Amino acid sequence: MRIGELASRAGVSVRSVRYYEEQGLLTSIRSASGQRHYTDHEVERVTFIQRLYAAGLSSRTITELLPCVDSPSEENSDAALERMAQERDRLSAHIADLIRTRDALDGLMATARAHRERMHTAMDDCPVRSGSPA
Amino acid sequence: MRIGELASRAGVSVRSVRYYEEQGLLTSIRSASGQRHYTDHEVERVTFIQRLYAAGLSSRTITELLPCVDSPSEENSDAALERMAQERDRLSAHIADLIRTRDALDGLMATARAHRERMHTAMDDCPVRSGSPA
DNA sequence: CTAGAACCTGACATTGACGTCAGAGGCAAG
């Protein structure tokens, strides 16, 4: 398939696909006229790249890890493995942080709802409201 | 306290604190000479702002939610509550996505480790390695 | 063959949360 189809299948822009290639995250087979061609396999790869981006990894980091995905028996797998463990830990910490934030949001929402309840049941015990009826 | 102390206590840069004020996320009391002064309460607020930033909320979204934190009985709490629920859902989805990514990383690491095991126990069944001893 | 869609390279624009610098003023200690 050509770049347009790959992009739409993976749910990214054509520009992004070219960018991934520029960053060394993706390779393409060029036709005689210079157009990029891809196989179905590349769709997975692009979505996986997107996944890693969403996880906060940079292009450089992804570049370091993808060779390990391509051929897991490479000699660099040791370093890559360490790198992956490191990113995994960072990701875990980030997830924990987000969960704490979500809990904080839940707390705020509970407070807001409680206030709203009080407004409905006893409007007059709210000093802000009771002072300005008009 | 002045801006430097607030920044260091909250673990952010002085620049960031000024930026938050510029975005309407934070207010300060100005001395006669124009210097910003804060109370201990602002430290919490800045750290909470940081938390929301880390959760992927934009300044604009935070601006919409913070009034609800300041005075939960405001009339805008209804809209804010809806907004918070919306952001909470987005956050939950993001967390789920990150967990899937972490699982994918775990899978990759397991594969890499398995390959390494095989390399250690039966070096000669790896065609790449066996072809270039020197 | 020809119109239009899809592709190419290359380069500049954008966005958001800051970094950083310049130039000027404020403030406590010696």
Place this chain on the structure above:
DNA sequence: CTTGCCTCTGACGTCAATGTCAGGTTCTAG
């Protein structure tokens, strides 16, 4: 008073992933 640190405003720089535009080539349907 002055030395040194903190603060002020304002403005430009950064970074990373993408958008977007220009000018040209290639493919495909009619």
